[in-house]
Amino acid sequence: MKPRRIALTGGIATGKSTVAGMFAELGAVVLDADQAARDVVEPGHVCWHQLREAVGASYFEPDGHLRRKALRDGIIRDASLRSRVNAILHPAILKTMDRQWREWRDKDPRKVIIFDIPLLFELGLDIRFDTIILVYVPEHVQIERLMSRDGLSRDAALRTLSMQSPIEWKKKRAQIVIDNSKDLSATRGQVKEIWVSLTEEENWEHSQ
Template identity: 40%
Template sequence: MIVAGLTGNIASGKSTVATFLRRSGALIIDADQIAHDVVAPGQPALEEIRRHFGDDMLTPEGLLNREKLGRMVFEDPDARRRLEAIVHPRVSAEIDRQMARIAENHPDAVVIMDIPLLFETGRTEGLTDIIVVYTPEPIQLERLTRRNGLSPAEAKARMASQMPLKEKVARATMVIDNSGTLAETERQTLAVYRRLARKARQ
């Protein structure tokens, strides 16, 4: 089994690359999905968020109001750090549980740890490779405003809250350029998977 990290910044196309890797045969540990799961109704993290940030961070149905909380934490670094302190340890623990299950049941697998904050949360230890999905900032900004319905100022604030993408590229062992067509991104992703699969067989 080999384990590679997959990261990028918001609206860089990381989820698209993860989908292509999964289709190729990789097993994906999806930190975004885990982060959604740990704040589901009935989970301790959701109650802790409610206590710290207020009842209005929940919808009338008792779900996390992601849009409202997102606006708050992207405008307030202290609030963002507090939210991360609530969510990240729980996400990390679930990643470790999933990794242990894969190691037991699929010892020859290519495992991709799909983690947006891979560098920021210090999850790089033990990875055979780090894949960074790159998109130039103007394209990233355009995609983010269109996809999330944000103003340019709101989108720039969210982009600025993450480690600069160029810095991530400099620390990567593999880079997928997602500034072209979907077919071009898929071709690059398949080439990356084949390299990882060869390593897994060695």
């Protein structure tokens, strides 16, 4: 039987990382796209060389490390820069995560493995997964959290949100939705219910 591929996604300030941590606490292997993104731009990596050539030395520290905030600010302002960066980083990130997934499947076929990918829908990666879990809060909550967390004005928060697909659009396309607009205990309860379902399905598949 073909192994099931599970993805976790969300939107900016929906609390996806918190939910990913809850799944990890329950025993899931969480393959983190953000961590993979950090790994592939370490000095000396082939992706590091490609990125430096594409965006220029001004986005790098004297010791060669990427100036992440400067690049993040740059891609918010400049769509052309964002396209160049994405064309380099995204294939490398996916290649890293696919390798990690195969390694874990070989090590323990019964393990629940979750791909944590913020831009899953934006990159058209949803077709690669059997089950998509969305961490959801209404857009007005995203805006409030961005303003509070990052000290942004409302206009800046809206510009940041505009870089991703609307959360309501994503909600219609996910198989499972976790409402993270209430307190953490409510979120944790939803995660536990989903975990029971995922582990029961995984055990059933391997019993056939």
